[in-house]
Amino acid sequence: MIDEEKLMAFADGELHGAERAAVEQALETDAALRGRLEAQRRLRATLSGHYGPVAGEEVPERLLALLGAAKPENVPSLSAARERRKPIRRPAWRNLGAIAATLAVGIVAGQLVPSSAPIGVEDGRLVAQGELAAALETQLASAQTPETATRIGITFADRQGRACRTFDAAAASGLACREDGTWSVLMTGPGRNAAATEYRQAGSPLVLQAAQEMMAGEPLDAAGERAAIDAGWKISGSTD
Amino acid sequence: MGDCRLQAFERELLTLLPRLRRFARSLARDAADADDLCQAALERALKAREQWQPGTRLDAWMYRIIRNSWIDEIRARTRRGQTFLAEEAGACVGAESDADTWMELHDVDRAMAEIPAEQREVIALVLVEGLAYREAAEILEIPIGTLTSRLTRGRQALARRLEAA
Numbered sequence: 464m465i466d467e468e469k470l471m472a473f474a475d476g477e478l479h480g481a482e483r484a485a486v487e488q489a490l491e492t493d494a495a496l497r498g499r500l501e502a503q504r505r506l507r508a509t510l511s512g513h514y515g516p517v518a519g520e521e522v523p524e525r526l527l528a529l530l531g532a533a534k535p536e537n538v539p540s541l542s543a544a545r546e547r548r549k550p551i552r553r554p555a556w557r558n559l560g561a562i563a564a565t566l567a568v569g570i571v572a573g574q575l576v577p578s579s580a581p582i583g584v585e586d587g588r589l590v591a592q593g594e595l596a597a598a599l600e601t602q603l604a605s606a607q608t609p610e611t612a613t614r615i616g617i618t619f620a621d622r623q624g625r626a627c628r629t630f631d632a633a634a635a636s637g638l639a640c641r642e643d644g645t646w647s648v649l650m651t652g653p654g655r656n657a658a659a660t661e662y663r664q665a666g667s668p669l670v671l672q673a674a675q676e677m678m679a680g681e682p683l684d685a686a687g688e689r690a691a692i693d694a695g696w697k698i699s700g701s702t703d
Numbered sequence: 704m705g706d707c708r709l710q711a712f713e714r715e716l717l718t719l720l721p722r723l724r725r726f727a728r729s730l731a732r733d734a735a736d737a738d739d740l741c742q743a744a745l746e747r748a749l750k751a752r753e754q755w756q757p758g759t760r761l762d763a764w765m766y767r768i769i770r771n772s773w774i775d776e777i778r779a780r781t782r783r784g785q786t787f788l789a790e791e792a793g794a795c796v797g798a799e800s801d802a803d804t805w806m807e808l809h810d811v812d813r814a815m816a817e818i819p820a821e822q823r824e825v826i827a828l829v830l831v832e833g834l835a836y837r838e839a840a841e842i843l844e845i846p847i848g849t850l851t852s853r854l855t856r857g858r859q860a861l862a863r864r865l866e867a868a
Binding site: 471503506518520525530532 | 713729742862
């Protein structure tokens with residue numbers, strides 16, 4: 464019997480080894496359990512969908528100013544801000560989401576020199592290479608163990624008919640779509656080894672949210688993934 | 704970016720800021736309150752910067768400061784006799800607009816506001832911020848078992864409210 468707490472730990476990626484296998488086995492035969500798992504995932508998706516966009520909003524000037532990233536004279540004190548709830552003027556560049564994205568690219572770009580880096584640049588695009596490219600190209604998410612170095616999260620077709628996958632590796636996590644035989648990395652975040660941000664799951668909320676927004680139809684299941692790999696990732700039309 | 708060269712500490716806070724705002728929003732429900740909370744927490748962090756040890760996780764340290772700042776804010780409001788929207792409707796000056804605000808809240812915000820704070824913060828760290836149980840438990844300084852039981856109860860309470868909404 465799988466109780467609520469164990470199922471929740473499974474849904475959150477907190478179970479490993481035999482405990483994880485036991486839940487997976489129970490899921491195969493127990494439709495009610497699958498329903499409960501689905502409800503857990505829906506709740507997580509609802510929360511990510513609601514709060515995720517906050518991280519993409521422009522950051523108010525007064526917060527940037529505290530960190531020396533805005534001109535201090537524009538900054539009301541906290542009490543003044545409470546008095547006047549009017550929107551704060553902001554110069555165009557101060558979209559911190561964009562800055563964060565740039566930094567992420569910068570961090571990745573800083574790792575580009577060795578050819579063993581997971582992400583390189585081709586024609587101005589960020590492209591997966593080496594082990595990451597191999598995992599994106601050939602790895603079945605259903606065949607991963609907790610020891611798998613580069614983990615694939617979900618696989619889906621986007622609205623342009625590209626095959627896209629979320630990934631989580633030591634050096635970077637993110638989202639990549641297949642274009643002209645290579646995997647374009649559209650979004651990167653810290654990897655598992657990043658000291659400051661140890662997100663363990665390929666489904667870190669922002670990546671997952673981006674995936675949900677891009678997705679046409681449902682993510683592929685294990686059989687769909689295998690078929691897509693066997694077909695050389697020609698999956699356009701599979702969602703109609 | 705900007706006129707002055709940012710110090711490493713500020714720069715790292717700057718990259719964390721989108722996530723910190725998201726965390727504050729899931730605690731505070733209201734966008735203006737959440738940014739006030741961020742501002743108070745950043746001020747605290749800048750003052751206490753020597754207490755942060757480079758090499759340890761700044762995000763975890765900041766999550767803890769935000770969460771503690773929010774607890775302080777709630778205590779201060781309670782002392783001032785300012786209670787929260789749900790209980791306040793019809794009771795004090797300004798209640799009308801607050802009641803309206805309450806009605807206008809998104810289902811998710813309302814459901815989060817209705818569950819106990821100790822469940823809300825666990826939900827925010829694990830389900831919104833994507834932290835591992837161990838990481839969230841360290842931030843909140845509670846045992847893992849306490850974390851998982853709050854998470855289970857919080858999830859059930861949220862699911863009930865969102866399904867009813």
